[in-house]
Amino acid sequence: MSRETVLSVRNLDKVFRAGGLFRAAADTRAVADVSFDLHAGETLAIVGESGSGKSTTARLAMRLLDPSSGRVFWKGEDVTGLNARALRPKRSHIQMVFQDPFASLNPRMKIWHTVAEGLRVHRPELSRAARRDRVAETLRLCGLDESAMDRYPHQFSGGQRQRIGIARALIVEPQVLVLDEPVSALDVSVQAQILNLLKDIQQQRGLSYLFISHDLSVVRHVADRISVMFGGHVVEQGRAADVFSAPRHPYTEALLEARPIAHPAARMDSRPPKGADEGLARSGCSFRPRCVYARDACTGFDNRLRDDVVACLYPLPAEPSARD
Amino acid sequence: MRHTAAMLEIRDLSLAVSIQGRPVEAVSSVSLQLRPGRVLGLVGESGCGKSLTAQAVLRLGEYQGVARTQGDILLDGESIFAMSDETLRRMRGGRVAMVFQEPMTALNPVFTIGSQLGEVIRLHLGLSRRAAMERAAGLLSGVGLQDAGSLLGQYPDALSGGMRQRVLIAMAMAADPDYIIADEPTTALDVSVQKRIIALLRGLQRDRNLGLMLVTHDFGLVAEMCDDVAVMYAGQIVEAGPVGEIFDRPAHPYTQALMACRPEISRPGEALPVIPGQVPAPGQWPQGCRFAPRCGRAGPDCRAAAIAEYAWRDGAHLARCLHVAEEA
Numbered sequence: 001m002s003r004e005t006v007l008s009v010r011n012l013d014k015v016f017r018a019g020g021l022f023r024a025a026a027d028t029r030a031v032a033d034v035s036f037d038l039h040a041g042e043t044l045a046i047v048g049e050s051g052s053g054k055s056t057t058a059r060l061a062m063r064l065l066d067p068s069s070g071r072v073f074w075k076g077e078d079v080t081g082l083n084a085r086a087l088r089p090k091r092s093h094i095q096m097v098f099q100d101p102f103a104s105l106n107p108r109m110k111i112w113h114t115v116a117e118g119l120r121v122h123r124p125e126l127s128r129a130a131r132r133d134r135v136a137e138t139l140r141l142c143g144l145d146e147s148a149m150d151r152y153p154h155q156f157s158g159g160q161r162q163r164i165g166i167a168r169a170l171i172v173e174p175q176v177l178v179l180d181e182p183v184s185a186l187d188v189s190v191q192a193q194i195l196n197l198l199k200d201i202q203q204q205r206g207l208s209y210l211f212i213s214h215d216l217s218v219v220r221h222v223a224d225r226i227s228v229m230f231g232g233h234v235v236e237q238g239r240a241a242d243v244f245s246a247p248r249h250p251y252t253e254a255l256l257e258a259r260p261i262a263h264p265a266a267r268m269d270s271r272p273p274k275g276a277d278e279g280l281a282r283s284g285c286s287f288r289p290r291c292v293y294a295r296d297a298c299t300g301f302d303n304r305l306r307d308d309v310v311a312c313l314y315p316l317p318a319e320p321s322a323r324d
Numbered sequence: 325m326r327h328t329a330a331m332l333e334i335r336d337l338s339l340a341v342s343i344q345g346r347p348v349e350a351v352s353s354v355s356l357q358l359r360p361g362r363v364l365g366l367v368g369e370s371g372c373g374k375s376l377t378a379q380a381v382l383r384l385g386e387y388q389g390v391a392r393t394q395g396d397i398l399l400d401g402e403s404i405f406a407m408s409d410e411t412l413r414r415m416r417g418g419r420v421a422m423v424f425q426e427p428m429t430a431l432n433p434v435f436t437i438g439s440q441l442g443e444v445i446r447l448h449l450g451l452s453r454r455a456a457m458e459r460a461a462g463l464l465s466g467v468g469l470q471d472a473g474s475l476l477g478q479y480p481d482a483l484s485g486g487m488r489q490r491v492l493i494a495m496a497m498a499a500d501p502d503y504i505i506a507d508e509p510t511t512a513l514d515v516s517v518q519k520r521i522i523a524l525l526r527g528l529q530r531d532r533n534l535g536l537m538l539v540t541h542d543f544g545l546v547a548e549m550c551d552d553v554a555v556m557y558a559g560q561i562v563e564a565g566p567v568g569e570i571f572d573r574p575a576h577p578y579t580q581a582l583m584a585c586r587p588e589i590s591r592p593g594e595a596l597p598v599i600p601g602q603v604p605a606p607g608q609w610p611q612g613c614r615f616a617p618r619c620g621r622a623g624p625d626c627r628a629a630a631i632a633e634y635a636w637r638d639g640a641h642l643a644r645c646l647h648v649a650e651e652a
Binding site for chain 2: 260
């Protein structure tokens with residue numbers, strides 16, 4: 001497959017320095033040696049629990065945060081060293097949609113101003129009338145009536161606000177959307193509307209999505225490929241269908257087993273899963289304290305992906321039939 | 325007193341919230357029964373009134389301007405609205421305990437786990453400080469927390485989300501309640517922790533024959549834990565019945581649509597079935613069937629007048645829908 005690579009990151013590291021008056025300084029390596037490519041027209045999902053580094057990775061890819069090391073490429077161009085001013089004209093390539101559509105909209109701005117903001121930067125030659133036309137058209141694409149333009153954010157429901165958030169991102173005609181938990185704050189019935197909308201827009205415009213989520217049911221529905229993150233590292237990556245049918249990393253397996261069941265008939269004993277709840281190891285394999293397969297050698301593991309697939313010394317077999 | 329069967333019963337309860345100084349109906353004529361040893365799921369989307377209903381059982385809404393306009397709540401036959409302040413205080417956390425969604429905000433950050441748990445125990449059981457600490461340590465082990473002794477001296481911010489939720493469950497168990505109200509107890513937790521908290525709650529509920537009311541938006545959680553289900557929409561119960569019935573033969577178009585739009589039962593890449601429009605806010609409920617504007621089957625009759633509950637299977641399954649009544 002020789003599709004264009006629209007976004008790639010190489011060996012990204014992000015260390016947050018913490019510490020202050022009452023605490024000894026302690027650095028947190030939120031993202032460690034993360035690499036991936038996003039191709040034209042596909043959806044790559046980054047999955048993980050809170051603290052896994054998935055949202056930090058998204059912000060690094062957006063260049064909203066500076067990496068401690070590693071490189072970010074937009075459409076093949078290295079944008080790692082560019083400052084905010086140099087980045088601005090390039091930002092029309094990659095736009096972001098946030099989890100909380102209310103917090104991300106300015107409550108004092110009419111919807112049309114909020115959505116049109118990007119045009120003022122990226123299409124300064126457009127007249128006010130032309131801008132309004134573009135806003136109306138984009139709102140319609142996102143399933144909103146034109147009359148939304150002259151209203152304020154508080155006059156909309158959560159689902160409608162997320163449509164506005166998507167319209168604001170789309171107005172500058174990006175190739176890439178970074179979606180950070182775009183449906184997590186929404187009710188189930190509204191979630192389905194937004195997931196369908198994202199899929200329609202992707203097909204119409206050939207967009208690429210970097211889809212950040214903790215919800216495996218949602219990811220299974222939208223993703224072509226998946227990167228599973230744990231403790232700042234990518235611990236497994238692959239085609240979504242493969243990862244769901246035959247997870248290679250014990251963490252991926254645990255995540256899949258923890259998915260909610262669809263019918264009471266699938267109810268298991270109330271036996272809790274084995275291994276620890278939470279937490280990670282500071283040295284060796286970071287998943288070790290929670291891993292039911294951990295062995296002595298895992299204490300010396302470097303958490304790097306093997307064959308670009310799985311970061312585990314004793315991965316699970318690639319063929320589901322080879323199990324048990 | 326007519327009968328005193330062990331039961332928590334909500335009877336024809338209506339509640340009003342205050343919006344810009346005016347009372348607006350937010351819960352309409354809700355009736356529910358919870359017996360010891362059963363798990364009842366109260367399911368619905370945001371704004372449907374499920375949390376208000378659950379909080380009413382402890383009369384918690386009164387502090388936020390929620391007023392009862394109709395109906396009653398009976399705890400083993402006794403009206404909670406007739407209780408004295410002292411009886412009410414003993415009932416809360418005593419016979420009926422609550423587990424909230426946000427384990428961080430429900431714990432006080434400036435007191436240790438031991439002092440918060442000990443306070444609940446001493447209030448309800450009248451134990452000495454020392455005996456309360458012993459019981460506290462026992463409760464923490466009982467919810468699967470290791471090294472309970474040293475946990476007692478720690479502050480909430482030293483604990484992970486999952487540990488805090490276990491502490492809150494231990495706190496709810498402190499006075500051996502008969503009923504527990506759990507409002508989205510796993511929503512704020514990571515997936516892998518959710519499953520463990522579910523197993524813990526289910527285990528405690530079975531071992532102690534608790535009546536558990538689980539308030540949730542998540543049908544996965546209902547599938548996992550509940551014996552009975554009540555689905556709420558726009559302040560009303562629109563369907564109720566045993567969990568197997570509701571999953572196999574959902575009768576109300578709203579329940580059917582909610583079940584169908586779950587991504588976990590979808591085919592990857594295909595469009596999900598959706599419910600058009602959005603949940604109407606209190607004060608904006610339509611005449612007649614409140615779901616009618618979003619329902620593909622709604623006709624003039626549905627919009628004409630309020631819809632009564634229709635019950636079948638000896639009253640075990642009920643739905644508030646004209647079509648269900650017609651087809652039966």
